[in-house]
Structure formats: C-alpha cells, structure tokens
Amino acid sequence: MKKWLIGVDLGGTTTKLAFINLDGEIVHKWEIPTDISDKGVYITENIAKAIKAKLDELGQTNANVVGVGMGAPGAVDENTGIIFEAVNLGWTNYPLQDKLSTATGLPVVIENDANMAALGEMWKGAGDGAKDLVCVTLGTGVGGGVIVNGNMVSGISGAAGEIGHMTSVVENGYACNCGKTGCLETVASATGIVRVAMEKIESNPTSSLKKILDETGSISAKDVVICAEAGDEYALSVLDQVCFYLGLTLANVANVLNPEKIVIGGGVSKAGDILLNNILKYFKKYAFIRVRESTSISIATLGNDAGAIGAAWLVKNKFMK
Amino acid sequence: MKKWLIGVDLGGTTTKLAFINLDGEIVHKWEIPTDISDKGVYITENIAKAIKAKLDELGQTNANVVGVGMGAPGAVDENTGIIFEAVNLGWTNYPLQDKLSTATGLPVVIENDANMAALGEMWKGAGDGAKDLVCVTLGTGVGGGVIVNGNMVSGISGAAGEIGHMTSVVENGYACNCGKTGCLETVASATGIVRVAMEKIESNPTSSLKKILDETGSISAKDVVICAEAGDEYALSVLDQVCFYLGLTLANVANVLNPEKIVIGGGVSKAGDILLNNILKYFKKYAFIRVRESTSISIATLGNDAGAIGAAWLVKNKFMK
Numbered sequence: 001m002k003k004w005l006i007g008v009d010l011g012g013t014t015t016k017l018a019f020i021n022l023d024g025e026i027v028h029k030w031e032i033p034t035d036i037s038d039k040g041v042y043i044t045e046n047i048a049k050a051i052k053a054k055l056d057e058l059g060q061t062n063a064n065v066v067g068v069g070m071g072a073p074g075a076v077d078e079n080t081g082i083i084f085e086a087v088n089l090g091w092t093n094y095p096l097q098d099k100l101s102t103a104t105g106l107p108v109v110i111e112n113d114a115n116m117a118a119l120g121e122m123w124k125g126a127g128d129g130a131k132d133l134v135c136v137t138l139g140t141g142v143g144g145g146v147i148v149n150g151n152m153v154s155g156i157s158g159a160a161g162e163i164g165h166m167t168s169v170v171e172n173g174y175a176c177n178c179g180k181t182g183c184l185e186t187v188a189s190a191t192g193i194v195r196v197a198m199e200k201i202e203s204n205p206t207s208s209l210k211k212i213l214d215e216t217g218s219i220s221a222k223d224v225v226i227c228a229e230a231g232d233e234y235a236l237s238v239l240d241q242v243c244f245y246l247g248l249t250l251a252n253v254a255n256v257l258n259p260e261k262i263v264i265g266g267g268v269s270k271a272g273d274i275l276l277n278n279i280l281k282y283f284k285k286y287a288f289i290r291v292r293e294s295t296s297i298s299i300a301t302l303g304n305d306a307g308a309i310g311a312a313w314l315v316k317n318k319f320m321k
Numbered sequence: 322m323k324k325w326l327i328g329v330d331l332g333g334t335t336t337k338l339a340f341i342n343l344d345g346e347i348v349h350k351w352e353i354p355t356d357i358s359d360k361g362v363y364i365t366e367n368i369a370k371a372i373k374a375k376l377d378e379l380g381q382t383n384a385n386v387v388g389v390g391m392g393a394p395g396a397v398d399e400n401t402g403i404i405f406e407a408v409n410l411g412w413t414n415y416p417l418q419d420k421l422s423t424a425t426g427l428p429v430v431i432e433n434d435a436n437m438a439a440l441g442e443m444w445k446g447a448g449d450g451a452k453d454l455v456c457v458t459l460g461t462g463v464g465g466g467v468i469v470n471g472n473m474v475s476g477i478s479g480a481a482g483e484i485g486h487m488t489s490v491v492e493n494g495y496a497c498n499c500g501k502t503g504c505l506e507t508v509a510s511a512t513g514i515v516r517v518a519m520e521k522i523e524s525n526p527t528s529s530l531k532k533i534l535d536e537t538g539s540i541s542a543k544d545v546v547i548c549a550e551a552g553d554e555y556a557l558s559v560l561d562q563v564c565f566y567l568g569l570t571l572a573n574v575a576n577v578l579n580p581e582k583i584v585i586g587g588g589v590s591k592a593g594d595i596l597l598n599n600i601l602k603y604f605k606k607y608a609f610i611r612v613r614e615s616t617s618i619s620i621a622t623l624g625n626d627a628g629a630i631g632a633a634w635l636v637k638n639k640f641m642k
Contacts, residue, residue: 075611084611130477132474132476132477144577146577146578148469148470148472148474149469149470149472149474151469151470153453153469153470153578154579155453155578155579155580155612155615155616156451156453156579156580156581156615156616157579157611157612157614157615157616158579158611159576159579159609159611159612159615160577160578160579161577162576162577162579162609162611162612163576163577165576165609166573166576166577167569167572167573167576167607170491170569178609178610179610180606180607180609180610248488248491249573251488252487252488252570252573253577255480255483255484255486255487255488256465256467256481256482256483256484256487256574256577256578257467257474257476257481257577258475258476258477258478258479258480258481258482258483259476259477260477285501286488286501288480288483288486288499288501289499289500289501290396290405290478290479290480290483291476291478291480291483293478294476294477294478294480295476295477295478
C-alpha cells in the first residue's frame with residue numbers, strides 16, 4: 001500500500017513541503033524559496049524537482065506516494081484546480097493542478113491556503129476532529145476556512161471563508177486592498193493592528209509603544225502584544241479594540257454556522273491567552289445564547305505545518321476513497 | 322410505489338399540512354388551528370387525526386405515504402427530532418419526532434421551520450435547485466436557513482442559520498427577545514421595521530406615515546412599504562435604513578459562504594422590488610468583490626407553502642434513499 005501523502009504550502013516567498021503518513025504525522029519536511037520571476041512559470045517545475053530530489057535522497061519513488069495536495073494563496077476552482085487569481089504570484093486563471101500533476105507525475109489536488117490550514121487543524125490540530133469548524137488566520141492578511149460536515153465550503157465562486165473581508169467597521173473604516181472599506185483585515189491583521197495602534201499613539205506619549213516608535217522608527221503587532229502583556233494601558237486599549245472587532249465578527253460567523261470550534265491561527269495568534277480572552281469577552285456579548293454556549297474558540301496548535309497537513313488530508317480523502 | 326410525502330408547517334396559531342407528490346407538487350393542502358393549551362400536549366395527536374381524516378376523505382391510507390416532515394418553531398436536534406425549546410408552544414426538550422411518529426404510525430423527520438422553508442425554496446422555489454443557498458425569512462421575527470452542498474447546516478447545537486440574531490446594530494441597538502441587543506431581527510422584522518419608523522415619526526409631521534398613525538393609532542410594516550412606494554420621503558428613509566442593515570448583514574453572510582443564491586422570504590418580502598433593490602445597493606457595497614459578482618439575491622416564490630414543500634423534500638431524501 002502507498003504510504004505517503006505529500007503536502008505543499010505555497011507562499012509568496014517560501015514553499016513548505018512535507019511527506020506525511022496516513023495518520024497525518026510528518027515524516028519529513030523542508031522548505032524551498034518560491035521563485036516568482038516571469039509570472040511564476042518556474043513554480044511547479046521547482047516543486048516537482050524538490051519532491052523528486054527528496055524522494056531520491058530517502059530512497060523512495062512515486063510508487064510510494066498517494067498524491068500531492070497544495071494550498072495556494074488565492075481563490076481556487078475546486079473542480080479543476082485552476083487558480084482564479086493569485087496576485088502575489090502573478091497568476092490569473094492558472095491551471096495549477098494540471099501543471100503540477102504533469103511535472104510530478106502524481107495526482108494533485110489544489111485548495112486555497114487558508115482552507116488547507118483549516119483542514120489541517122481539523123485533522124491534527126485544535127479542531128480535534130470536529131466536523132464543523134471555522135478557522136481564521138491572522139497574519140499579514142486575515143484568511144478564513146469553513147468546514148461543514150467535514151467538507152470544505154468553497155462557495156459558488158471559490159470565495160467562501162473570506163472572513164477577512166467581512167465588514168467589521170461599518171463607518172469610517174480603513175480602505176482595504178480588496179477595494180472595500182472597514183474589512184476585518186484592516187484592523188485585525190498584523191498590519192491592521194499596527195494601524196489601530198498608530199491612530200492615537202501621539203496622544204499617548206507615556207505609552208511604551210510610543211517609546212518603541214521613537215527609538216526604532218516603527219512598531220509591530222508583536223510590540224503591541226508584548227506591551228499589553230506588560231500592562232501598558234494604551235497597548236491594552238489597542239488590543240481591546242482589535243479583539244472587539246474580532247469578537248463581533250466571529251460571533252456573527254458563529255450565528256450563521258454554529259460550528260463546534262473556531263480556531264484562530266497565523267502569526268498574530270502566537271499572542272495566545274491575552275488575545276483569546278479578549279476575543280471571548282466580545283464573542284460572548286455578540287453571539288446568540290445557544291451559540292455562545294456551544295461554539296468554542298481556541299488557538300491553532302499546528303503553527304506553520306497546518307497547511308501541509310491539511311493538504312495531505314485532502315489527498316487522502318480525495319485519492320484513497 | 323408510495324406516492325405521497327406529507328409536509329407539515331407547525332406555527333403558533335395555525336398548522337399547515339400538505340400532501341405532496343415525489344416531484345414536489347402539492348396535491349392537497351389544508352390548515353388546522355394549533356392548540357397550544359396545556360403546554361402543547363394535544364398538538365401531535367391533532368395533527369395525526371387531521372392526516373388520518375384527510376387520507377380517509379381522499380380514499381387513501383398510510384400505505385401510500387412515504388413519511389411526514391415537520392418544520393417547528395425552535396431549535397431541533399436533527400438526530401433525535403427533539404425540540405430543545407419552542408417558547409411559543411410551551412415545549413422544552415420535547416421528543417416531537419417520537420410523539421408524531423407514534424401518533425401517525427409513519428416515519429417522521431423534524432427540522433427548524435426556517436430551515437424547512439429554505440429547503441422548499443431550494444427544491445421548488447427561488448433557489449431553483451441551487452445546492453448552496455441561504456434563506457432569510459422576514460416575518461414577525463427574522464429566521465434563516467443555510468444549505469451547503471444540498472444539505473441543511475444545523476450546527477453543533479442546532480443554532481446554525483440564526484441570521485436574525487446576527488448583530489447588525491453594534492452600538493445603541495434595541496433590546497432583542499433573545500437577550501442581546503442590536504440583532505438584525507430588531508430592525509428588519511415586521512415589528513423591527515415599525516420600531517425604526519416610530520423612532521423619528523414625530524419629527525416628520527408631514528409624512529403619510531404620521532397621518533396613518535394619527536388616524537388609526539398605529540402603523541405597520543406594510544404601511545411603511547406602501548408609503549415608500551408612493552414616494553413619501555420619511556417612509557423611504559426608514560426603508561433605506563432597514564435595507565442598510567439587511568444588505569450589510571447578508572453581505573457578511575455571503576462573505577463567509579459565497580452561496581449561489583440568497584432568498585428572502587416571509588411576509589415582509591411581499592414588498593418585492595423596492596425592498597430587493599435597496600438591499601442590493603448595500604449588499605454590493607459590503608460584499609467582497611468575488612462574492613458580489615457571484616452570489617445573487619432574490620425574493621422567495623413559494624410563499625406560505627415553502628415550509629411544507631421543504632418538509633416533503635426532507636422526507637423524500639431521508640426515507641427514500
């Protein structure tokens with residue numbers, strides 16, 4: 001019996017690859033740089049070469065591999081594996097599944113990267129096997145993945161799970177890259193948190209955040225969290241504001257889906273309890289009572305491996321049924 | 322082969338019943354009053370008697386019936402058919418499926434009434450067979466039903482689809498019966514529309530709405546729509562406000578699910594185009610661009626029959642597989 005699933009998490013700068021066994025455990029993982037030159041034409045060939053080289057190194061062949069799953073940063077047609085658009089990679093209507101399958105000689109399945117992370121958390125992470133799960137990824141942007149009855153929800157145009165583009169700030173919101181204003185992403189991504197922090201930083205000259213800004217010329221989302229944990233009042237108020245938007249928006253998601261779990265991942269989620277507890281405060285305020293009592297929120301546990309593990313899950317479920 | 326599905330839509334004052342063929346066409350429909358005395362203990366027996374009498378009248382027997390589907394006003398455990406709570410009927414943890422099955426001698430399936438209406442619209446109404454569908458019912462309250470991949474989404478505690486309890490008014494919202502404030506229901510149900518209209522009616526003495534209030538002692542949601550259609554400025558501003566909340570909230574639902582269709586039903590939906598066009602104006606403003614381009618909104622077409630037809634669909638899909 002074939003024993004390995006290959007999970008790939010394609011990012012704008014780095015591509016993460018992993019050989020994963022049928023129980024979802026990582027056997028081997030490594031990274032390669034993503035070459036986005038010439039509108040990303042080298043990406044699939046580079047991945048295929050990296051897989052071949054690693055299989056050779058470990059004395060294995062394609063014969064031992066079920067298939068390749070890859071999460072990509074953009075909207076995906078789940079039936080064809082075509083990427084509608086991946087701005088950072090220069091792809092529009094790109095037949096990623098076919099290209100990668102030809103290059104590797106293996107069956108390939110493609111999904112949006114946030115969705116893959118959601119599947120990974122469902123299988124081996126904080127989702128803990130829950131079949132109704134919502135994942136939200138707080139990183140440079142805010143991504144989301146929705147799983148209902150154990151299946152990814154893609155939507156009619158591959159745009160389901162765009163939690164980062166739910167409107168959280170109805171009036172006078174910041175402009176978002178997507179063309180709207182007031183999206184959750186504008187206030188809850190790493191960039192968004194800095195934006196909220198910068199807004200009144202000049203009126204808070206005694207805050208440690210202002211000191212960091214004066215000394216280093218900039219502040220980061222991590223600075224906000226560290227200063228908040230140290231009790232800095234302004235940093236606490238910034239975090240409270242961010243968590244208000246997150247709690248409100250996630251409550252509205254939960255009022256629609258009443259999932260078993262909401263899992264919060266991405267770099268910002270490393271803030272841990274101080275983030276989670278503040279989100280919960282507002283989540284409980286804005287969630288319908290039955291939802292509040294039954295939908296739980298937790299921090300993701302798989303970190304950077306979630307995407308590859310989710311991709312492996314999809315390979316297993318698509319090609320081994 | 323058995324030829325009839327029985328659809329029942331249980332309401333607080335009236336129970337609608339229908340014999341429906343396997344193509345979803347109503348063969349026979351009628352209503353009985355809902356006897357909610359003594360905490361609703363007579364409800365299932367009365368329904369069983371009504372079905373038996375009608376079958377006798379038409380010269381038919383249970384042998385020709387696949388089963389009974391019933392929509393009930395409350396949260397339902399989809400596996401057991403137990404009603405967690407139906408405030409208007411006096412039920413708490415009520416084993417509705419077992420009671421009705423014993424009384425009728427037929428297989429029974431129970432769902433929340435808004436969900437049944439959603440299934441009905443999917444099968445034979447405005448959903449037009451779409452497998453990813455969200456229905457919102459604007460009546461005395463605001464209900465919702467979510468269908469993904471052709472299946473009802475119930476959530477971990479039967480509370481999925483509570484679109485009426487999404488928080489639409491974040492600050493200074495009205496108190497909702499559910500215990501929260503600012504729920505969509507407080508501003509977009511028939512009662513909610515009147516509430517919005519009453520808010521500034523005294524500052525608009527020349528509005529036709531004020532005249533109706535002075536002459537009859539009250540106004541209705543229908544009055545708001547009729548006056549708006551006649552060009553009354555204040556009525557138009559009230560409708561605009563209501564549609565702003567609806568458009569914003571439905572855009573946020575669509576940003577999560579990117580359904581093929583959103584169907585708006587319930588008494589308020591009889592307002593038709595003036596309601597739909599105003600909702601669309603705000604929906605397009607707050608929906609993510611791919612969602613805006615792919616998710617459509619339309620008015621329900623089955624009216625009061627949606628619940629019974631959806632119940633019949635569930636019978637067909639549960640007991641004829």
